[in-house]
Amino acid sequence: MKNKVTVIGAGNVGYNAAWIAAGMLANVTIMDRNLDRLRHLEQIAVGKTTTIASNRGSIERALADADLVVGAVLVAGAKAPVVVSEDMVRSMKKGSVIVDVAVDQGGCVATTRETTHSEPIYVVHDVVHYAVGNMPGAVPNTSTYALTNATLPYQLEIATLGARGAAMKSDAIRLGVNTANGHVCNEPVARDLGKDYVEALTALS
Secondary structure, eight states, rough: OOOOEEEEOOSSHHHHHHHHHTTTOOEEEEEOOOOHHHHHHHHHHHHHHHEEEOHHHHHHHHHHTEEEEEOOOOOOTTTOOOOOHHHHTTTTTTEEEEEEEEHHHEEEEEEOOOOOSOEEEEEETEEEEBBBGGGGGGGGHHHHHHHHHHHHHHOOOOOOOOHHHHHHHHHHHHOOOOOTEEEOOHHHHOOOOOHHHHHOOHHHO
């Protein structure tokens, strides 16, 4: 019998988790609120995963039968919303596993508490939890190459044009400015911290 894997969140992390699980011949369900994203993944996966619109009822049903749940609900710059309640965890099968990848932003599972690479797991309601902060740290060489490959072009623009010049030229860099000159330039972060939000170009002037 195939293991049943439920992935909550269809961003890059969730999609790659689902892809790997499908490659290991698991029965994979991936859930998200963004229907356009789910349709896109259906075209890529070509029947290797099942996509379901995410809501409280669909999550409850999927978790009750899952062997592994991957929590990959991430909101850029903001605390992750809790989409899996403690009652949902309690309803899961004994010995099933939760991997909360959103732990760096607070976790998307009510029973999540951050763990370390040296003591990575704990058990709640007979469900094994893995919630290591900075999971890519387990493979530092690979993760460093991946991160620098993704960020080097932006670093070169900032080094060449300066922070404000690069932010004026590139929307990606402008949106990536979190703080500048004592101001918070990321709206969700400002809201969560109770700070005033200042637009990046204004803060950099």
